[in-house]
Amino acid sequence: MMDLMLIAEAPKEKPCCTLPTVKKLLEEKRRRETSSVPPPCSTAGTNPVPPNTVTQLSLSEPFTCTGASSSYTDMAVSYEQWNPTPEPTLNYFTNHPGPSHATGYSLPMQSEYSPQQQVPEFGDTMFPTFMCPMTVPDPNMASSWSLTQPSFTSSIDTTKLAEARMLLSRMDHNRAAGQDEDGDTILHIYTAKGYRECAFAAAERLKEIGKLDAKEHKGKTALLVAVTANQTEIVQDLLLLGADINACDLKGQTSLHLASHYGFPTVLQVILSCKPGVNLEARNFEGMTPLHCAAISHSVTMKALSASGLLDVSLQTKATQKLSCVQMLLNGGASLHSQEIKSNKTVLHLAVKEGNIELVRYLLNIPLPHMKEFVNMKAHGHTALHMAAGLHGNPHQEEILRLLLNKGADPSIRNLENDQPAHLLQSGPQGDQLKLMLKKRNASSRRRNVSLQDQE
Template identity: 50%
Template sequence: MRPQRGPPRAAPPQTVKQLLKELRQQKSREGARSPVGFGSALPAPLGWCSLAPRPRSDTQPLCGPTWVTPRQPGGRPWGKGLRCEGVSGELVGGENWGVNWEIKGGQCVPWGEFGAPLLGREIQDPYPEPQDLAAARAALGGRDPRELLRQDEEGDTLLHVLCAGGHWALARAAAEALRDLGGLEVREHLGKTPLLVAAAAAAPEIVRDLLVLGANPDAADHEGRTALHLAAAYGRPEILQAMISSGVPVNVEARNFEGQTPLHCAVLAHNASLQGGYSPAGGSGGGSPTPQDRFRCVELLLQMGADSSSQDTKSSLTALHLAVRGGNLALAHLLLRQPGMAPRLVNMKAHGNTPLHMAAALPGTPSQEPLVRLLLASGADPSARNLEHDLPQSLLPPGAPGDPLRLLLRSRRGSHRPPHTAE
């Protein structure tokens, strides 16, 4: 048991886990069609198979989209339309509680996730299957709201537990029952609201629903991390897409207690994934994020309006400083390609060091020369000096390894007219 914060809670007559168990038993007795993890498994139509809870596809689009809607016997649509891409012929999970579809010659990606348009288009159906949602509402409808608000020894309410497990219909029904009682903002022992739990658990449908129902999009946990920070650090582009599709304004410049914006977190996570070092996987669904997922998070944050010139409050580092320090040529290209950003970004200083200083100080990595050339082509000033009065060329490795870049930087110094630099 974790130590409690604040005054001790009165021991509830029924723990959250017991309530969850009772809901399962109730749905099993009713014989209702229930979500995966609640009662019996879903029937699989037409020989299609049922999978584990909340399957996901992390595949990238390979070709133009085709929209399909699987049908049940009799022709009634079975769930949501799917976006079919690629040529792998894999079985890819849909959104309907464990049902998957076999699309010959292509991969099926649920609308609103993994390759759906990022901006400007609504999710077609922001609800679970009607029968699932009706059953979930019936299961919770007779409950005393105070019972739903009870917290266990770790501060979890039933809604926290449902969000952590990715149980979409029940989470939606619980959120509807609790939204007027402050239940969407209850915090567990780490300071996470249900929205933050859903973001960390890689449950994009629940994230979107909670936002639409009024959850605070900028709520932060005990480390100052918002849902954007968690999605960025854990490499979950589907969470960012869900937040976009909700239409709820969110503060993309929020700071965690390290003084970092979500964009800083996303760049650090992508750096770590390329270097093979530790980077938090996060979440219980969706499998392990790939470097492509983490790169996608950076792209999405920029499209959401993140300011790449924002400096963290501890070291004054911008996203470009972090990318260059990590030898991340792909992210440096992405950041400098933004319209009008290169002149403003390329000579900003972090404790006196420009990105060019940081590129010169790299320990002879394969990306060092391409980074130096990219920065110079983007307007980096080779005559800028840091707080120790060092030129970038002074930070190159001594001897033969650094000689070609040293000559390049010296040749550029005489012809460069430095633009205004931001300290």
């Protein structure tokens, strides 16, 4: 009754044009940031964030790229964010063999929306207890994620939902259903804040007028904002209400691309549970599938973890979550043979090129009926073995070469420059040792081929 009295006494709604936009809110949040290192956080608070405070987004994960002596970068996709701090750049052909005309790209490892962000001056007095606690995945989950109907989300609070519906009914139409100069609807705002019941009521209102999938200035629907903000429950609510699961933003990124890139397993599980509606092989405007994005993102985290001396627990957890995203996509039906469009790399090429031993081990342990053909697939003339030969100075180079050879990698294959993998090895004692290993395997392969021909 008290809540109803408060609502009845609420001041008259301000015109829609006075509402701060998502862009402005996040810019104000950014200005308030005074520290470059956020405190570790495992879950969103169940209590409302104190007024005029801002919870920082997680830092980007720095890393350095090691490899062969040639220096140039490969293509990829750029994920923009609000933080103006320059992000580290993952150069896919930096210090590796490949086409010299490739271009570089940056891959920031933090979301532009924080699941705990406080948006000042907008609705701070409306339902302050709506900050929805997030379910954090078990860092030891490995590949145990179920792709059936998710059971990790809590039931929506019907009392708060009723209050939210009443609030929406009292708003003028422009504020409740319109878009501001940046294309934000009130649903975008509530979603970015993590106000589940308010977001649900706003989604119902927008669905009635056919604007549930309205896009803001970066082309993001409310669903894409919810995914980027790691708001698992709101993602599920929007999908249940009929949000377009394959909608993409101005970069062609679908909900699968974003969840895979940021490494959000619980969000990814919700999306994958909507099969067969979800397009596992959707391409963003850089020609990458969600599986490619997941592999790239995992490599970035593994490089950051290696640079930290393997002592960073948060990075270890994030690496585990991102590997789980790779596993979930493959278990859900994503194609291991998919090649990104610009340079024809498979997920194996991407893992080998970055010296990502953990991902290489996982991929090569997948039982494939034609593993040899998969291992010897070419990306602009380079096999994975060529790329491994270019990992000069990488501590996992020898192990990656052995793993590939044991799965049928052919050291006699030549690239477009007529080089075999042995020709791309570093000079010096280590390179000579690896070259001898490749030559022995090459000679052994020729003997087997001759033996098979004699038998025929």
